[in-house]
Amino acid sequence: MAAPRRDTRGIVDAAELFARVHFRRREPAEPLRPYLEHYWLIDWDLPEPYASHVVPHPSVNVVFQRYTGQGPLGFGEVAGIGLGLFTQKLEGRGRVCGIQFRPGGFRPFAPGRALTSLTGERTPLHTVFPTVGAATVPSVLDPADEDVRVAALDAFLLDLGPRDDPQADLAMALVDRIRRDRAIRHVGDFARAEGMTVRALQRLFAAYVGVGPKWIILRYRIHEALSRAEASGPVDWAALAADLGYADQAHLVRDFTATVGVPPTTYAPTPH
Numbered sequence: 001m002a003a004p005r006r007d008t009r010g011i012v013d014a015a016e017l018f019a020r021v022h023f024r025r026r027e028p029a030e031p032l033r034p035y036l037e038h039y040w041l042i043d044w045d046l047p048e049p050y051a052s053h054v055v056p057h058p059s060v061n062v063v064f065q066r067y068t069g070q071g072p073l074g075f076g077e078v079a080g081i082g083l084g085l086f087t088q089k090l091e092g093r094g095r096v097c098g099i100q101f102r103p104g105g106f107r108p109f110a111p112g113r114a115l116t117s118l119t120g121e122r123t124p125l126h127t128v129f130p131t132v133g134a135a136t137v138p139s140v141l142d143p144a145d146e147d148v149r150v151a152a153l154d155a156f157l158l159d160l161g162p163r164d165d166p167q168a169d170l171a172m173a174l175v176d177r178i179r180r181d182r183a184i185r186h187v188g189d190f191a192r193a194e195g196m197t198v199r200a201l202q203r204l205f206a207a208y209v210g211v212g213p214k215w216i217i218l219r220y221r222i223h224e225a226l227s228r229a230e231a232s233g234p235v236d237w238a239a240l241a242a243d244l245g246y247a248d249q250a251h252l253v254r255d256f257t258a259t260v261g262v263p264p265t266t267y268a269p270t271p272h
Contacts, residue, residue: 009223012053012085012260014230020050021090026146028099029154034172035105035162039153041146042096049091055226055259056082058175058209058216060106060118062099062125064140068092074141076125076132080118081210085261097140097149099157103216104171104208108162115210129160171208174201178216182224185245187213221245222259225252229264237264 008014017023021044028036037059058081066074068091107115110128118128125132140152174194177184184190190213191201205213221244228235241252256264 009227010055010057017052026150032157037100037102040098044090045093051087051089054086056086058103058211060101064097064137066141067094074137076137078123078128080121083120102172103175104168107168107208108165109160111163114207116206119210168208171204179220225256
């Protein structure tokens with residue numbers, strides 16, 4: 001199983017975000033690592049409001065959060081895969097403790113639930129996990145010691161499962177191949193290479209990931225383009241479009257602009 005992701009792909013202007021908030025990632029307990037990317041913890045105390053922007057990964061997140069104007073207790077929710085740019089206004093003081101699952105890794109904790117039911121939705125924690133007690137949210141958010149918060153996240157997940165599910169293992173492996181292999185560009189070719197029909201692949205992804213394989217291929221293209229745009233130096237967008245499998249630069253610009261909200265040249269100049 002691959003190590004937890006360490007890059008900042010998907011975070012729009014990551015340097016600006018990290019300058020304003022205390023952001024870090026933590027590894028979960030060993031039995032949970034096959035299913036999770038990582039825990040992500042954010043604390044902030046801002047003199048003025050700030051809006052963060054993220055192009056979400058094809059991952060379900062469980063998020064515990066407390067912030068100014070929300071109330072003293074905090075709340076938990078299950079955030080399905082975001083289909084567009086996610087924007088969150090941060091102001092005053094706040095704390096978030098999040099769990100990012102590997103694509104396909106959430107289903108073993110919620111067996112029988114089709115992941116498409118969560119896609120694009122933010123659902124109260126108790127709606128998805130009715131057995132979770134009221135003490136869970138403060139047990140995660142209250143401790144000043146970060147290690148105690150991580151231990152509370154471990155305890156929360158270990159109490160839920162996970163259930164062994166070979167189909168979840170397959171879904172996680174297939175998405176990981178798409179993420180790592182830039183040569184995977186067409187669903188039909190990918191399905192044949194994996195010994196599956198396109199329909200079987202689509203059904204697996206709908207049930208265990210929450211979006212289709214074509215959507216995932218496109219989303220990872222945008223993550224790569226965003227990463228290149230935020231790197232130092234000019235970007236040859238025509239060459240990058242070809243590298244990512246686009247028919248031409250115009251198609252890359254269209255997808256980037258539709259997802260991020262601005263054209264890619266906002267992030268990096270074109271070389272002369």
